[in-house]
Amino acid sequence: METYILSHLEALEAESIHILREVAAEFQRPVLLFSGGKDSICMLRLAEKAFRPARFPFPLLHIDTGHNFPELIAFRDRRAAELGEKLIVRTVEEALAQGIARATPGESSRNRLQTPTLLAALEEFKFDAALGGARRDEEKARAKERVFSFRDAFGQWDPKNQRPELWNLFNARINPGEHMRVFPLSNWTELDIWQYILRERLEIPSIYFTHRREVVRRDGQWLPVSPLLQPRPKEDVRTLAVRVRTIGDISCTGCIESAANNVADIITEIAAARVTERGGRADDKRSETSMEDRKREGYF
């Protein structure tokens, strides 16, 4: 006899597909933010589930910091080509050159500079909804955010005045110049993402698996040595078997020592992990509310 019960992954998947289709139906010009990271890889699979055999009703957009793991960019381009979907890239480099973004002296990470670059891209293409892969389990401010998260004409989030969100009835109404950030993976955890990657046999960039890399010990983590990050005198530099848990600006993405060379091993490792995935990102550590502050300004 058939049982009519969905597993937790199936239930999450059904919810995310519903959200993606709602966006396609309710907005004029949506876009899907695609970075090549594990969450956005799952987003692409969910978009396939929502819209195939038709094309995606939105292009993909990558806000490129220029501070990349080269493997990630190669993967991003290949994946978009395989899917036959349009990929738009806007870079922090251009935004700096055009004065849209301004660097803060002494700040080496470009995560903050993604915000003005993203807002300029949304304006350039008149996008009215941006689908993002953020999850509520990542961070305390995100834990508070709605699935359909309203942004005013300045791209700002007002956490104290969010629209009530009832059942799966999303209020998609906005005025010209405003936009919506939509997070189909809101209710997924890091573990769910990996279980889904395993179940769907999704290809992921090689840096998620163990590899030997030259790393330097700084601020309590192993940072990859790269043209953007050179060891200072007396720093501890080693070549270790490492992998990344989350991918951001290469100059501040911590690597973890790991022998995991397949997804099942990663799942075992995550389940036993005693640090959150963002524990490896220096930009979130600055203050208790640094994510809230960045989100208010229009960060992902």
Add this chain to the structure above:
Amino acid sequence: MSIATPAPSTELLRFVTAGSVDDGKSTLIGRLLFDSKQIFEDQLEALERSSDLTGGGRINLANLTDGLRAEREQGITIDVAYRYFATPHRKFIVADSPGHVQYTRNMVTGASTANLMLVLVDARQGIIEQTRRHAYIAALLRIPHLVLCINKMDLVGYSEEIYSRISAEFTRFATRLDIRDIAFIPVSALNGDNIVDPSTHMPWHKGPPLLRHLEDVYIASDQNLTDARFPVQYVLRPNSDEHHDFRGYAGQVAGGVFRVGDDVVALPSGRTTRITGIHTLEGPRQTAYAPMSVALLLADDVDISRGDMLVKPDNVPSVGQDIEADVSWMSARPLQLNGKYALKHATRNTRAIVRLLRHRTNIDTLEPEPAATLGLNDIGRIRLTTLTPLAFDSYRRNRQTGGFILVDEATNETVAAGMIADPPPAVPPAVSDGGYAI
């Protein structure tokens, strides 16, 4: 407890916390996460960094969920925080809700998708207005399961007598509400009594600790699998040569089971057709049931679009433009009688005029009382007329096809959550006690 790796086949349970300010909701969630080993070292470090400010050196478990600056500064919960944890049996989505009356609308947000409401009371205070208000919201939103956690038992000497008095009082009150399943658990969120392990301080409590109850409560029947309902969400029409005949009616099953070969009726038009296929990326399926997201293929090239609902000929919902509903008002701008609002029901966007306000419900007495309007956080019964016909069920029968939202067309604010009332009985009841069904 072992470290949780939910097998991919575990069930999902969504619950919402309720209770007055300082009853210990955030502490309880923090305790569940902490004791089920879902708190990570960096989170603990961050808590320790902030503990000097707010906890007098002691780690403040509430800071795990109170993530906004204003919440930390004021030491209260303003908006729902979603938290996630898992045991080998289940994965849990927790909506930690604010207790303040002025944030009731945020609590209703958290409650709308919940299978279970966890209501906290302070053992020193017992049942208070907020307890009744929140239990009423649970009943109104038809959350099938409720757990009353009598918290801070450490402050009343773990007294069985106090526990029994509070449970009895709540039971008396709850008989007037329609809640299917109620459980009582005496706990100390702060010390962890009866949260994960049975409390040694309260051997008189024979029931399971909270986490065990959450793992075991039977939720498989919460989903309506009787009334087949498929709101058409989006039409898939590839423009490629390869698929140019393909037309898929995409959506999430809102109730019941659909099978290939089933005759279906499209509402509100009433046209009939047949399901010829159920499309998913993995390939064709024979059945689709709630809450799956699929695409249905139909026999005839009928005119069906977003907002229409597919049902079975022998089990049809109501179709009409006059709707009677309970609403939870969520805006500081009061309800405008004869005002026009945007209305979203299932996948249909339309407009509605509020014709009538029958009554406002006094949450304390649960009695209906006459009112000229509804203000922020009020609950009342209205009658409205929609611009286009809707295919709907009563909210009691189906939370998906019986719920709607009203949106202010000028501000785009979501102003009300609506729950469609049961159809009036065909024959008036012979005996009436003069009360209203609410």
